[in-house]
Amino acid sequence: MLEPSADEIRKWSNSVAQFMIDYLEGLRRRPVYRHTSSREIRSRLDPALPVKGTDFDSLLNVFQETIVRFSRQNAHPRMLGYVQSPGTPIAVFADLLASTLNANLTIWRSAPAPVDLERLTIDWIRQILGFKTGAGGLFVSGGSMANLIGIAMARQTKDYSSAPLRLYASSETHFSVAKAAALLGIGRENVRYVAVDERFRIRTDDLVAKIIADLEAGYVPFCVVANAGTVNTGAIDPLAEIRETADHFQLWMHVDGSYGAFAVLAESARKLFEGMEQADSIALDPHKWLYLPVDVGCVIYHDPGIARAAFAHEAEYTRMFGEEADEAFVCWDYGPELSRRFRALKVWMLLKGVGLDSLGAAIESNLACARYLESMVRASDDFEMAAPVELSIFCFRHVPARLRNKSPKAIDAFNERLLVALQRDGSSYLSNATLGDRFALRGCVLNYRTTLRDMEILLDDLRRVAKSFLSST
Numbered sequence: 001m002l003e004p005s006a007d008e009i010r011k012w013s014n015s016v017a018q019f020m021i022d023y024l025e026g027l028r029r030r031p032v033y034r035h036t037s038s039r040e041i042r043s044r045l046d047p048a049l050p051v052k053g054t055d056f057d058s059l060l061n062v063f064q065e066t067i068v069r070f071s072r073q074n075a076h077p078r079m080l081g082y083v084q085s086p087g088t089p090i091a092v093f094a095d096l097l098a099s100t101l102n103a104n105l106t107i108w109r110s111a112p113a114p115v116d117l118e119r120l121t122i123d124w125i126r127q128i129l130g131f132k133t134g135a136g137g138l139f140v141s142g143g144s145m146a147n148l149i150g151i152a153m154a155r156q157t158k159d160y161s162s163a164p165l166r167l168y169a170s171s172e173t174h175f176s177v178a179k180a181a182a183l184l185g186i187g188r189e190n191v192r193y194v195a196v197d198e199r200f201r202i203r204t205d206d207l208v209a210k211i212i213a214d215l216e217a218g219y220v221p222f223c224v225v226a227n228a229g230t231v232n233t234g235a236i237d238p239l240a241e242i243r244e245t246a247d248h249f250q251l252w253m254h255v256d257g258s259y260g261a262f263a264v265l266a267e268s269a270r271k272l273f274e275g276m277e278q279a280d281s282i283a284l285d286p287h288k289w290l291y292l293p294v295d296v297g298c299v300i301y302h303d304p305g306i307a308r309a310a311f312a313h314e315a316e317y318t319r320m321f322g323e324e325a326d327e328a329f330v331c332w333d334y335g336p337e338l339s340r341r342f343r344a345l346k347v348w349m350l351l352k353g354v355g356l357d358s359l360g361a362a363i364e365s366n367l368a369c370a371r372y373l374e375s376m377v378r379a380s381d382d383f384e385m386a387a388p389v390e391l392s393i394f395c396f397r398h399v400p401a402r403l404r405n406k407s408p409k410a411i412d413a414f415n416e417r418l419l420v421a422l423q424r425d426g427s428s429y430l431s432n433a434t435l436g437d438r439f440a441l442r443g444c445v446l447n448y449r450t451t452l453r454d455m456e457i458l459l460d461d462l463r464r465v466a467k468s469f470l471s472s473t
């Protein structure tokens, strides 16, 4: 029904709200993941082209019985895989309201208050990061898009008509950077991967050597991407040193803070981010460590003029007539998207409704969980760390007594099988990382519901699952 009655809408809202309350209350009792197959899921979904409509209760029933049941429960406190935010109730309501209003943030004129709210919220993020007044930014779909925008801006600053551009990033850098280079026509082959130290941070001596070698070979070095929290281990590159190197060689400094940058809100981590505020551009993801549901990424840049130079496009059908500077603001001049949903609303509602103190405390508690896991692993005789904990990511391996004298290859193979078995078991969920040439179990605490006790349960789960498949082989 395209236009249900007010009574019907009330009924739908009550059922949906009731589902949400029950779902959140029962989260811990659900498996994080239920092993299934695409065939099983499709067998539950009516494939017939829906010529006639179906009542709302039936749709909600499919959602509850099939969609929810066969989804990974990203809000679960032991969903520790990848870089997954849990979502948070205030943002659920913000998304509902944003879709109710259905604002389209193309230009100020099309969505006056939503665009002003986005600019205000972007400015709060600027202040959180310590960027100077006058810096600008946009909400985008995620970190990948924010990285693309930063690199497009960097490209704008160089003349590359006569020789290929070169971009530098550590070997630990997220693949979205290489993808952006490919999409922008820079070429994956012109992304130079720089060696890392024992803490997986970029080695500036290797960075400098690679830039000099490229200059001598006639390339045009234009950008260095620094990590503020790598996806594998959470490593933070030496940001102030990279700024110096970038200045020396006149390169753009883009920071990929998609995972880590919001940890600047936590007192114990703040120092690690010194120099981040001097980046020319930064990618960060409110849909990671601000706990918001996808999709909301963010790019912040010092010089909005360069974003404009990279993305502005005049077209007669979008021309604006007689407006003041603030009201003439054109969002599509600063990024690749034209139609944009009202992402700012959930960021604003979260920051204003929860406040930075509580968010900082939640991030602090995530950091404490990762440190606690590390201390338990180091104190145990059947687990080993594969990398130091920098933020809330931990990489480790299970090495039970009967594997202790086996080769690294055999231990890696065992941990790979263990990961699959753990995911199928459903009590805790990890993902993996390859560090050097070694396999590691990898967890990332990004949920304000996760407690120290969950870290203990995780190790117990791994021991239990390993025991059961060791005894069956």
Ligand SMILES: Cc1ncc(COP(=O)(O)O)c(C=O)c1O
Pocket (backbone or CB within 6 Å): 082, 083, 141, 142, 143, 144, 145, 174, 176, 229, 230, 231, 256, 257, 258, 259, 285, 297
């Ligand atoms: C360090 C880093 N950069 C970029 C990304 C890409 O972010 P998104 O998935 O929001 O596009 C991720 C995703 O995990 C990441 O961890």
